[in-house]
Amino acid sequence: MILEFPGGARPSDRTRLGKKEIEYINNCTATCIKAEPDRELACEINRQVKRGTLIGRNGETPVYSPIAGIFRGVMTLEGIEFFVVTADGSEGEEVIFSPESRSLNELSPEDIKESAKKFGIIDTRSGIPLWKLLEKACGSCNRVVIDGTETDSLSAINYRLSIEQAKAIVGGAKILLKASGAIKCVYAAEYYRSAAFNAIAEYATDEKIFALAQLDEKYPYGDFALMYALYVKKLNKNQTALDEGVLIVSPETAIALYNSMISGMPQLDRYITVCGDGIKNGANLCVPRGITLRDIANTCGGLEEGYFFAEDSLFSGQPVYGAVYDTTHSLITVDPIERIPTDCIACGECAEVCPVKLLPSEVLAGDGRRLFGHCIGCGACEYICPSNIPLLKLINKEAKK
Amino acid sequence: MKITRAPFVHTDKTVFSHAAEWLVAIVPVIIWAVFMFGARVITICAVTALFSIGFDYPVRRFILKRVGISRFDPMTGIYGVLTAFMMPVSVPLWIPIVGALFVVVAKNIRVIRAKRLFNPFVFSASMLHLCFSPIMTAFTRPFAYFNAFSFSIDDKLMESYRVISPLQYMADGSVYEDGVFAQLYGFASGNIGEIAVTAMIISVIWLCARKQGDFKSVVAFLLPILLLSLALPTDDAESEYYAYSILLSGGICFLSVFAMNERQTVPLTQSGRIIFGAVGGTATFLLHRYVGGFEWGYAVILVLNVISPFLEMATRPKALSAKES
Numbered sequence: 001m002i003l004e005f006p007g008g009a010r011p012s013d014r015t016r017l018g019k020k021e022i023e024y025i026n027n028c029t030a031t032c033i034k035a036e037p038d039r040e041l042a043c044e045i046n047r048q049v050k051r052g053t054l055i056g057r058n059g060e061t062p063v064y065s066p067i068a069g070i071f072r073g074v075m076t077l078e079g080i081e082f083f084v085v086t087a088d089g090s091e092g093e094e095v096i097f098s099p100e101s102r103s104l105n106e107l108s109p110e111d112i113k114e115s116a117k118k119f120g121i122i123d124t125r126s127g128i129p130l131w132k133l134l135e136k137a138c139g140s141c142n143r144v145v146i147d148g149t150e151t152d153s154l155s156a157i158n159y160r161l162s163i164e165q166a167k168a169i170v171g172g173a174k175i176l177l178k179a180s181g182a183i184k185c186v187y188a189a190e191y192y193r194s195a196a197f198n199a200i201a202e203y204a205t206d207e208k209i210f211a212l213a214q215l216d217e218k219y220p221y222g223d224f225a226l227m228y229a230l231y232v233k234k235l236n237k238n239q240t241a242l243d244e245g246v247l248i249v250s251p252e253t254a255i256a257l258y259n260s261m262i263s264g265m266p267q268l269d270r271y272i273t274v275c276g277d278g279i280k281n282g283a284n285l286c287v288p289r290g291i292t293l294r295d296i297a298n299t300c301g302g303l304e305e306g307y308f309f310a311e312d313s314l315f316s317g318q319p320v321y322g323a324v325y326d327t328t329h330s331l332i333t334v335d336p337i338e339r340i341p342t343d344c345i346a347c348g349e350c351a352e353v354c355p356v357k358l359l360p361s362e363v364l365a366g367d368g369r370r371l372f373g374h375c376i377g378c379g380a381c382e383y384i385c386p387s388n389i390p391l392l393k394l395i396n397k398e399a400k401k
Numbered sequence: 402m403k404i405t406r407a408p409f410v411h412t413d414k415t416v417f418s419h420a421a422e423w424l425v426a427i428v429p430v431i432i433w434a435v436f437m438f439g440a441r442v443i444t445i446c447a448v449t450a451l452f453s454i455g456f457d458y459p460v461r462r463f464i465l466k467r468v469g470i471s472r473f474d475p476m477t478g479i480y481g482v483l484t485a486f487m488m489p490v491s492v493p494l495w496i497p498i499v500g501a502l503f504v505v506v507a508k509n510i511r512v513i514r515a516k517r518l519f520n521p522f523v524f525s526a527s528m529l530h531l532c533f534s535p536i537m538t539a540f541t542r543p544f545a546y547f548n549a550f551s552f553s554i555d556d557k558l559m560e561s562y563r564v565i566s567p568l569q570y571m572a573d574g575s576v577y578e579d580g581v582f583a584q585l586y587g588f589a590s591g592n593i594g595e596i597a598v599t600a601m602i603i604s605v606i607w608l609c610a611r612k613q614g615d616f617k618s619v620v621a622f623l624l625p626i627l628l629l630s631l632a633l634p635t636d637d638a639e640s641e642y643y644a645y646s647i648l649l650s651g652g653i654c655f656l657s658v659f660a661m662n663e664r665q666t667v668p669l670t671q672s673g674r675i676i677f678g679a680v681g682g683t684a685t686f687l688l689h690r691y692v693g694g695f696e697w698g699y700a701v702i703l704v705l706n707v708i709s710p711f712l713e714m715a716t717r718p719k720a721l722s723a724k725e726s
Contacts, residue, residue, distance in 0.1 A: 006721065011410055224721075234721045306403070314410035334409035342471035345416055346516070346664040347613075356721040359669055365514035365710070374720040379408045386414040393406070 001214070002191045005225040007355040008218035009380045010153070011314060017156040017273055017282050018193075022164055024286045025299055031066045031290035032082035032323035035074050039063075039081070045073035049085060051268060051288075052095030056083050061129040062120040066268040066288035068093040078321035082290065097264035104178055109138050112179035112261075119260035121267045125250035126240075127327040130257065137180035137247045144182045145230065145241070145248040146173055148189030148196060149221040150273075151312035155330035157273040160284045161251045162189065162196035170203035170210070172254025175261060177209065180247050186230060188213040220313055220378045223248060225355055237374060250329070270324055274300050278307025278333030292323045296331060307333045316379035316392075339388040350381035350391060360391045368398020420475035422611045426604040427482055433587050433597035438490040439546030442593050445497050446485040452501035453481030460509055480504045480521040483659055486594020487526035489540050491562075493553035496529060496536060503528045514710040519703050520666040522659070527699040540564055540590040564590045581642065584649035595651030605658040614662035617671060621678030622657040622685075623648060629686045653685070656698050666706040668713035677712060681705050 036058040043055040049065040056063045056074075065071060065085045072084040100107070100115060107115075117131035125147055126133070146169060148158045162169060173185045187200045191214035204210035215221070215229050223241045226248060227233045233244055241248045256267040270289050275282040280301030287296070297303040310317040311328040320328065350360040356374050360381040363371055372395050381391045434442040457477040461467040484500045503525035510518045530537045541547075545562035547554050583589055587597040608614030630647045634640035647653065657678075661667060667677050681701050688697035705712075 009412075228721070308404050310407065310409050313407070315408045317407050317409065319404045319406075332409065334405075336403045336405040337409070337411065338405070339411065340469045340471050342416055342467065343474065344515075344665075345419055345476065346669060347419060348664060348669050349412075349414070351669055357718045358720055359713075359717060361669065362514075362717075365516070383408040383410060384412050384414070386412065386416050386419055388411070 002216050003188075003213055003229040004216035004218070005228040005355055006357055007353045007380060008216070008220070008225065009315070009353045009383055010218045011383070016154070017275055017284055018159050020156070020160070020282070020284050022157075022160050022271065022284045022286050025291070025295075026067075026288070028067060028087060028288055028291045028295040030069075030072075030084060030086045030292050030295075031288050032075070032077065032084050032292060033063055033066070033290035034058075034325060035063075035081040035083050039074065039083070041073065043071050045071060047071050048088065048090070050090075050093045050095050052097065052266060055085065058129075061117065061122070061131070062266070064095075064120055064266045064268060066290060077323075080321060082323060094265075097266070099264035100261045104175060107178065109134070109179045109181060112175055112257075113138070115261060116179070116257060119256070119266040121253065121256045121260060122326045123249050123253045124256075124270070124327060124329065125248065125253065127325070130249070130253060133242065133247060133249070134176075134179045136242055137182070139181055141180040141182045141242065141245050141247045142184070143231075143246045144173060144176045144180055144185040145226065145246055146185065146187045146251055146254055147221070147226060147248050148187055148193070148200075148251055149215060149226070150190070150219075151221075151329050152219060152314050152317070152332065153217075154275045154314065154332055155273040155312070156275075157271050157284050157329055158189070158251050159193050159196050161255060161271055162187075162193070163199045165251070165255050166196075166199035167203050168255040168258040169251045170200060170254075171262075172256070172258035173204070173210070175257050176247065176249065176254060182247065184209055184211060186211045186213050188215055188226065188230060190215055190217045192217060220315055220355075220380065222376065222378065224376050228355070237376060252329075270326070270328070272296075272324060272328055273330040274333075275330060276307070276333030278304045278335060280304075287324065289326070290323045293320060293331070296324065303333060307335050310334050313379070315383050316377060339390075341388045341390060344387055344389060347386060349384040349386065353380040353384045355380070360395065361389070363391055363394045363398060364389070366398070368395045369401070371395045372399030417475050419613065420479055422608070422613045423476070423479045425611075426607045426613070427479065427486075427594075429600035429603045430486065430594045430597045431482070433600040434486070434490075434593040437543045437587060437596060438541075438593055440549035441490050441547045441551075442485075444494070444549045445488060445490065445492065445593065446482045448494055449485040449488075449497035449501050449504075450478040450481035452498050453477045453484070453504045456501055456505040457508070460505060465509070474508075477504070477508065480508060480525075483522035483594070484525040486655065486659075487522065487592050488529070488537065489591075490545075490547065490593050491539050491541050491554045491559055492536055495552075496533065499532075500525045500529055513707070514714075516710045516713075517665040517706075519706050520660050520663050522663075523656070523699050523702045523706075527696065527703060530696050530699070540592075542590050543588055543596075581645040581649055584646060584651075587651075589651070591651045592655075595655045598649050598651060598654050601651075601654045601658045605662075608658070608662055614658075615671065615674055618661045618667065618674035618678040619657045621675040622661050622682040623653070625679055625682035626653060626686045629683065629690075633690060647686070647689070652698055656681075656685070656702055660702045666709055668709050668716060670713055670716040670718065673709070673712045673716035676716065677705055677709060 038059045053065045068090045069087040113134040121130040309320045504521045507519045507521040507524035541562040542564045609616045630644035634643040684701045685698045
């Protein structure tokens with residue numbers, strides 16, 4: 001059975017990178033990892049660091065250098081602060097970590113949470129450190145969902161990870177089940193990703209704890225849409241799935257947890273799709289965490305003039321500045337499109353694609369503030385509007401009045 | 402580097418593609434009308450459409466301050482043609498020009514909740530009926546082809562072809578006697594776009610298939626008319642015959658196909674549209690049946706247009722995400 005949520009839109013451009021295997025990229029000139037307001041340095045500035053050297057902390061979450069090079073401290077790029085490490089050619093040098101020696105049965109949920117914290121694992125779906133999610137999930141969570149859906153129809157990284165690293169995903173899911181106290185894990189992806197389902201099914205053999213969920217091919221898949229599609233649960237605007245006892249993580253997070261427990265290495269790499277018309281060679285890549293966009297562009301054959309990078313979604317993604325963020329799953333090259341809005345023709349398309357069943361065009365009647373109270377900001381209405389009305393922008397603007 | 406905000410992709414659909422769907426929908430009606438009434442149909446449609454666009458452009462440019470391509474609203478031309486459909490073929494050519502003026506007035510009046518107050522082509526036809534009733538009710542028999550380019554029809558020629566339309570029969574409480582099949586195929590006198598019932602059925606199928614129309618709201622309008630005409634027949638006809646002849650009268654079909662699917666003047670919600678249609682159909686029949694006069698359908702639609710924004714609010718679906726505290 002194909003599960004679905006109300007509304008949503010299907011961009012015509014189904015992924016073109018699903019058949020491209022993940023390439024592993026080590027050579028980069030610098031890495032920039034986002035520094036939170038409560039960040040602190042754990043390493044002297046301009047000191048030589050190895051791959052895996054502790055360079056700072058975002059709150060209690062350690063930040064490790066993803067490459068060998070010189071730690072440059074915290075720098076500001078386009079108004080955002082980053083821990084910056086520049087490469088110095090000493091490729092391959094890395095800190096030796098000791099793997100977890102105990103078996104999963106011997107580990108308590110607290111042990112796993114501490115390990116997730118020690119390894120600096122970030123849930124790449126939400127951008128929240130995994131240990132924080134596990135802390136909240138422990139005792140109140142009854143389901144773990146591995147969200148194998150893509151952030152956009154152009155992206156294919158979750159699909160490739162599900163095929164190439166199915167064992168690590170299932171292993172990570174088992175650890176998450178233990179850590180959260182949940183009783184069942186669901187792997188969810190778009191229904192046509194049969195190769196991914198087959199790969200996961202090969203390792204997720206215990207039907208009592210694992211289930212596969214085939215979802216309709218439409219976007220965007222956030223907490224709201226997933227919870228509705230899987231459990232027919234309606235989330236409030238600012239509510240997360242975890243508030244309803246469901247821990248949703250990306251396949252990459254499960255992989256990072258599994259690999260860290262096995263090898264002892266912290267999360268130093270990120271998996272992303274680079275796609276769009278502005279790049280010569282679209283690819284699925286494994287790159288050092290915080291790799292710069294310039295390095296990405298060079299790796300993929302150069303960024304065409306006039307194009308820029310946006311992350312994750314063509315509907316609601318944000319332009320990316322400087323480097324790959326912890327929540328970036330796909331870097332989409334887009335060109336700035338100037339759209340001239342015209343009068344609403346009341347076609348009703350915006351209402352049809354709205355996942356929360358709003359009438360977005362009511363913003364034109366001055367209902368922006370009411371709409372803002374419900375709107376999840378997915379951008380599907382703006383995508384579909386034939387009159388080019390910036391509905392989402394108007395809703396946000398009305399709410400601020 | 403120039404950076405814009407999301408969405409970074411846009412559907413292929415535009416206001417022009419929407420208008421193109423409507424253009425395709427009205428083509429069968431035009432073809433049938435030309436077959437029945439001659440090339441003058443094209444002249445009337447073209448004059449109304451071109452003048453509608455011509456009047457609308459300065460309004461959009463100088464009053465509404467639209468920029469670039471948005472100065473041109475392709476639906477204006479469609480509204481113009483639909484207005485022409487509600488005229489007899491015998492109208493002098495200044496009538497389409499006045500009709501175009503009314504179209505532009507109606508399409509740009511947005512009073513309640515930024516929605517259009519009146520359906521432009523129904524408003525235009527209503528105003529023409531109010532102001533120029535004798536001209537707007539001068540129907541001629543089918544296949545009476547007039548000169549396509551003559552500014553007005555000679556009175557003597559006009560009188561020799563003049564007949565009463567099915568709706569005029571029914572407005573007097575009589576039953577149209579040429580048979581329902583003549584009505585279905587469109588071998589009847591009447592307004593140029595209202596006689597072609599079969600062509601309009603093709604139009605509505607197209608509109609619904611292309612998601613420009615809503616089949617349920619069409620049925621919601623027609624069903625009460627069918628049921629009420631079966632329940633309340635006139636004394637001089639079998640109830641089924643009366644019901645079918647009412648249902649197949651071009652004006653009723655025209656309103657159900659085109660006015661019910663003019664999205665800017667009907668509720669956006671489906672339940673709202675069904676209520677709109679059901680109330681519209683019921684009121685239209687009862688007024689036809691007990692008050693007389695065949696323009697009541699227009700008046701009913703216009704009144705419902707005014708309350709449509711409120712109907713939309715009342716039938717707004719409950720948002721799935723609870724309100725933010």
